[in-house]
Amino acid sequence: MQEKNISKSVIRRLPRYYRFLGELLKEGAEKISSRELSERMRLTASQIRQDLNCFGGFGQQGYGYNVSELREQIGAILHLDDARTVILIGAGNLGRAVAVHIDFERYGCRLVGIFDRDDTLTGESIAGMRIRSADELRAFCAAEHPAMAILCIPRDGAEDVVKTLIGGGVRAFWNFSHYDIHADYPETAVENVHLTDSLMILSYLMEENGETEDDTVTN
Amino acid sequence: MQEKNISKSVIRRLPRYYRFLGELLKEGAEKISSRELSERMRLTASQIRQDLNCFGGFGQQGYGYNVSELREQIGAILHLDDARTVILIGAGNLGRAVAVHIDFERYGCRLVGIFDRDDTLTGESIAGMRIRSADELRAFCAAEHPAMAILCIPRDGAEDVVKTLIGGGVRAFWNFSHYDIHADYPETAVENVHLTDSLMILSYLMEENGETEDDTVTN
């Protein structure tokens, strides 16, 4: 389906389109023009038309875009209808929250295994799935061929785990660890979610934004 | 300290510099050149020098950069030495994980309150802090003037909560909800952390990366 090579900037906006179209659908909207959508999303109509046209003509001149159809198209581009197998590495606070909080099915994923190196957790259950020992990881990969791994582990263990998993055929990492997975393996897809980086950016922004204002002193 | 207006792209890279410099420091490195750092971080030496020079000359010609000093400077730019008061809204899985998992002190923040609209949780404790009823929120803001709020709540409640909090003087949002906080309030800093957007991007990338490869069929 995809044409030529789409820029990363465009890809990064697709989920947001998908989200807004979902909201419009809920509200019962049948069609939307690039101008209307641009006002909602706070970007230019030009950009929307450019972005969507990377993948083909989803709109109709004089009419706009069919909300439901466009949403489905974007969903297909994002492969949200697949059923990739996913494993979670690390059953600490963050790992648990991700396992319970994320509705994987909606994003083309299926959680099939949870691992932790702390063996006192082995056998415990999260989201109805028992935690396995990290020792089982290699055998599990050989047997089940999980496509994606979610890393919710400390920085130190991450490098080795990544090596093991790539050896085991994992080709995508959703990485919450502080270790930056290098693109050493060109066939491997990586999304780094560095929560603390995000917090630091906010820390910067909140101090810089206020600088024109005479901040009322709280006393 | 800051000069002119720094581009968003530069700001977004600062936490990563900070992180890598921390690692170098741990390894005992005293100095680093832009070239060495560029190899580690997988970006160009030019970009590093450009980025750092937005804030002044931290380096020394013929020598490089002092690791410890540079790290501290970036920390200062990011205001990591402040002690802003932070409240958490939403004590579900994600809220709990954030409260427990993030070491706020390291990022210039101090968690001072946790709120949830589910009153059956009121009184329960997370990270040694009791959960308060959402009804107390307005009064708490008036009394304590929290500077930042972390939103770990469903999309539906988010808009109202944001209004209340801005009314209560909150000027920064770390937003994990699916609601996009609009920049309606120019003085308000926002970092949206849309985890599912990130998962969708990964979903796209993993399918597009492999397209040159004859994927072995698992049977």
Place this chain on the structure above:
DNA sequence: TAGATTGTTAATCGATTAACAATC
């Protein structure tokens, strides 16, 4: 048909990279 809105090309803007003079 006339009006609206897309698809697409061209113009602008901003960010990254390259180059080199300044200087430790």
Place this chain on the structure above:
DNA sequence: TAGATTGTTAATCGATTAACAATC
């Protein structure tokens, strides 16, 4: 001093915006 590496200007590249012809 000679070598190394920064700070900074200029060149390139890519992404965004504007404009408009195509067309529903």
